[in-house]
Amino acid sequence: MQGKGISEPALKLDWPQLMAFKRSFTAPAPARNEKKFEEAGITTFHGQAHFVGPTTLMVGTETTLEGHYIVLATGAKPASLGIAGEEYLTTSEQFLELEQLPSSIIFVGGGYIAFEFAHIVLRAAAGSPKVQILHSSASPLEGFDPDLVAQLVKATTEDLGAEIQLNTEVKSIEKQSDGHLLVQALISSPREEEPQPSQHVQSFGADMVVHAAGRVPEIEGLDLEKASIKSDAKRGIIVNEYLQSVTNPAVYAAGDVAISNGGLPLTPVASLEGSVIARNLLDGSRNHQTYKPNYVGVPTVVFTIPSLARVGLQEKEAHVQGLLFKVEQADTSGWYSSSRINLKPSGYKILIGEGAGDNNNRILGAHLLGYQAEEVINIFGLAIRNGLSVSDLKAMVYAYPTSAADISSMVG
Ligand SMILES: Cc1cc2nc3c(=O)[nH]c(=O)nc-3n(C[C@H](O)[C@H](O)[C@H](O)COP(=O)(O)OP(=O)(O)OC[C@H]3O[C@@H](n4cnc5c(N)ncnc54)[C@H](O)[C@@H]3O)c2cc1C
Numbered sequence: 353m354q355g356k357g358i359s360e361p362a363l364k365l366d367w368p369q370l371m372a373f374k375r376s377f378t379a380p381a382p383a384r385n386e387k388k389f390e391e392a393g394i395t396t397f398h399g400q401a402h403f404v405g406p407t408t409l410m411v412g413t414e415t416t417l418e419g420h421y422i423v424l425a426t427g428a429k430p431a432s433l434g435i436a437g438e439e440y441l442t443t444s445e446q447f448l449e450l451e452q453l454p455s456s457i458i459f460v461g462g463g464y465i466a467f468e469f470a471h472i473v474l475r476a477a478a479g480s481p482k483v484q485i486l487h488s489s490a491s492p493l494e495g496f497d498p499d500l501v502a503q504l505v506k507a508t509t510e511d512l513g514a515e516i517q518l519n520t521e522v523k524s525i526e527k528q529s530d531g532h533l534l535v536q537a538l539i540s541s542p543r544e545e546e547p548q549p550s551q552h553v554q555s556f557g558a559d560m561v562v563h564a565a566g567r568v569p570e571i572e573g574l575d576l577e578k579a580s581i582k583s584d585a586k587r588g589i590i591v592n593e594y595l596q597s598v599t600n601p602a603v604y605a606a607g608d609v610a611i612s613n614g615g616l617p618l619t620p621v622a623s624l625e626g627s628v629i630a631r632n633l634l635d636g637s638r639n640h641q642t643y644k645p646n647y648v649g650v651p652t653v654v655f656t657i658p659s660l661a662r663v664g665l666q667e668k669e670a671h672v673q674g675l676l677f678k679v680e681q682a683d684t685s686g687w688y689s690s691s692r693i694n695l696k697p698s699g700y701k702i703l704i705g706e707g708a709g710d711n712n713n714r715i716l717g718a719h720l721l722g723y724q725a726e727e728v729i730n731i732f733g734l735a736i737r738n739g740l741s742v743s744d745l746k747a748m749v750y751a752y753p754t755s756a757a758d759i760s761s762m763v764g
Contacts (some may be wrong), residue, residue, distance in 0.1 A: 356694050367453050374448075385724045388526055401577040407602045416679055421602050421640075424589055425626065426483030426574065428567040428608035428617055433460070437525030438533055440533055441563040444469070454534055454559035456482040458535055462492030464654040467508065469562065469615060471656040474512040481513040483641035484556055488521045488565075496662050497719035503697040504721060511696075517556075519549070528652065533561050567617065569609045574617045587612035594641040596631050601639075604629045613648040615647055624650075643671060649737030651729040655685035658695050664717035664736045665703060676707035677716050689755045690722050698722025700725075700762050704742055713741045715763070731756055 353360055386396050389671040398414030409417045411716035430443050442450075444465050451475060462485045470483045485492065489694050493501045496500040508514045526534045540549040569588025576583050582599040589605035590598050590612045597603040603675045609620030615621040624645050625717035631643045652662040670677050681701040683689055689697040701719040705711030735745055740762045750757035 364478040402575040406579045424605040426570040426609045429570045430563045431568045440525045456558040458558040459485045459564045462487030466564035484518045486520045500721040575722045593644045621636045649733040651733045653726045658722045659726040661720045663724040663733045
């Protein structure tokens, strides 16, 4: 907004101050939660837990706990990349604890963590840091709409100055004598009419290399075999639709450690699953197998500036399912809701069901890029979760001027 009503120089992050502010509300949380647990009659034990029997856990080296039921909620951790120099990678947790931002950063992986961190650094850090994102496949942010991703990638590279290198597989990281890190990567370039792409090795240098190449369920060290709990390195604890281990009915699992049930690794999904398990455990009927999580209409957001959001199906998924649908889409960078605050890019793609079935005139998927996309997507989530029709969304009288007021124009 500089020169468009704001005359002060552009605001810049004071990273150490921001970290101190963050800690002012994150640091007290564990003790506060523990106190609440205590008030509710829940005892907390601190330490690494692992199974020593089907319903027995050892916490640390001394405490043994026996339960009629055990709920696993150990979350996820950065996936091991199996490359030389892996120990030089900075994890997302470590990045969010840095005292100072480095002046050049390489992100290994082009998912939401890389894009969110890159936008923080490029949009707001002082001193024009250099940011490179190395991504192994041809398109980053694979869970999001490719057309909106293309808009975001263009803005991230052309307007913010990030370098995004696709089809680039990181092979090793070396630390040089001056502390600088050198990444060796294999770059594949598809060749017309040739089955094999041409490949070459290229080096990339930076002060810091951040692991943004995916997370896997945290099952290591749980000694699951001692409790006959089936698991998979990528999908975590294998659970049934009631979130109960398929091989040990005394064990339930929620959150990032149990994505085998189809729930996305997201905070609200972990909460939903936790409450489903609690209800199953407290309700003794049907062998503690009554409630199932409903994942319909759960939105997910890339918190870049502006944000990219998705709920429901992508176009390719709707095609695979053989659904009849039409697509409403536009680049809305010139629309009032984006241009009045000078925040670009923006756009949307909405999938609307057609044909004679229940899907007719219903929202099958909504994809938004732009100012307040992270808020507006919740309305599409509500529509999908509750089967609201396009006519319902159009009949709503939206507060004006708000970003949600664009919905009636988006749905045709
Ligand atoms: C950088 C980043 C950004 C994210 N941004 C978002 C976002 O914007 N929105 C969103 O919805 N989600 C986001 N997520 C995902 C979100 O953090 C997870 O989905 C959520 O925390 C999962 O909750 P959980 O309870 O399953 O696991 P966690 O929150 O990971 O908690 C698991 C806990 O179990 C502990 N633990 C592990 N093993 C053991 C053991 N053997 N014994 C005892 N304790 C153990 C761990 O130390 C941890 O404290 C983000 C994740 C990352 C990494």
